[in-house]
Amino acid sequence: MQVDIVLVNFNTADLLCEALDSIQATQCDSITTHTFVVDNASTDDSVKRVFHDYVWSDCTVMEENVGFGAANNRGIEKGTSPYILFLNSDALLTEGSLKTLVEFMEEERDCAIVGPKLLNPDGSFQPSCRRLPTSLRNYWMYSGWARRFPNRLQSLQNWLSEEEHHFNAPVQMVSGACFLARRSYMESVQYFDENLFLYEEEADISIPAIRTGRSIAFCPDAEVIHHGGASVETGNLNLFATRHLFRSKYYCFRKHYGGLASRLTYWSDRWAFFRSTRLQKLRGEKPDNEILLKSAERGWKESFVPIRTLMSRSDFYD
Numbered sequence: 001m002q003v004d005i006v007l008v009n010f011n012t013a014d015l016l017c018e019a020l021d022s023i024q025a026t027q028c029d030s031i032t033t034h035t036f037v038v039d040n041a042s043t044d045d046s047v048k049r050v051f052h053d054y055v056w057s058d059c060t061v062m063e064e065n066v067g068f069g070a071a072n073n074r075g076i077e078k079g080t081s082p083y084i085l086f087l088n089s090d091a092l093l094t095e096g097s098l099k100t101l102v103e104f105m106e107e108e109r110d111c112a113i114v115g116p117k118l119l120n121p122d123g124s125f126q127p128s129c130r131r132l133p134t135s136l137r138n139y140w141m142y143s144g145w146a147r148r149f150p151n152r153l154q155s156l157q158n159w160l161s162e163e164e165h166h167f168n169a170p171v172q173m174v175s176g177a178c179f180l181a182r183r184s185y186m187e188s189v190q191y192f193d194e195n196l197f198l199y200e201e202e203a204d205i206s207i208p209a210i211r212t213g214r215s216i217a218f219c220p221d222a223e224v225i226h227h228g229g230a231s232v233e234t235g236n237l238n239l240f241a242t243r244h245l246f247r248s249k250y251y252c253f254r255k256h257y258g259g260l261a262s263r264l265t266y267w268s269d270r271w272a273f274f275r276s277t278r279l280q281k282l283r284g285e286k287p288d289n290e291i292l293l294k295s296a297e298r299g300w301k302e303s304f305v306p307i308r309t310l311m312s313r314s315d316f317y318d
Contacts, residue, residue: 001102003180004079005035007087008071013046015090015227020054022092022225028099033085034058036075040065067307069192069201076183076191084186088177090227091118100222101180112185112214113206115174116222117165126226127159129171129218132210133203133249135257135265142272171218173206177226181205185214193255195307198241200248207256240317242292246299254303262303269296 005023009016016037023035035057039047041064050059060074076084083102087093097116104114118126131137140156154161160171179202189208192201209216246269254262273293280288302310310316 002081004081006075010040038071067197070194092225097222117220176202198244200252250303
């Protein structure tokens, strides 16, 4: 069986090398892998190290950071294998994990996407499965109710609890840190939507699967170590990433649920952040959510603008 492995990198040289080492260390006779690294215009020594130490991989160097989904698409287009493993540069395969995922897909023919069990570097539990986003679920999280009542109304929580990560259970969405997808399914949804620069890629490709009767599965027998958030936290991208978190959410809601749902989600975010900001100021605290309010407002406006138009602006990374 042949599998294409696609890794998108942005300034995570050390972690990328660890990920590539894990791929090399977990090779098995029954699976032939083709590894495609897509570098999103990194400014560290990522590209140099890949070309020097991992000559068995195919490395594509982008002239500019085109976004997570678009970079993944460049990797998809390079390969032809029936299965594609999407692996974050901060994730590590463990022995037998890829083989287990492929065998699962071979048995479950209606499954479009399967995700492994994610673990923190110390081996502790890390959420691997999410529920699809809805306006109500979004409000439950940003209003603060999810933190106040973490064990109530589990159906409104974004991430499944540790107890809900059952073996071979159908789920709505798996983490984008690592998942195996059928190439035929990715082709049916025309790959990743390149108007999403960062975030919500998993939701965007999962919603069509659920609607067309394809299954998405969680396979805990396959374990992957995930450091988490390394690419986003590099340099000064925190505010940039927050803005895109909201832009992608509002765009994705409008695409899949319609304009009313998108607008309702935006206004509920604004109300939640405005209310918490006012309360923080009244208590004499630093209004942390004021940044979220401004990010949501800008993300809403930019959700109507094509990503290529935004990227042409001088303030794109501000």
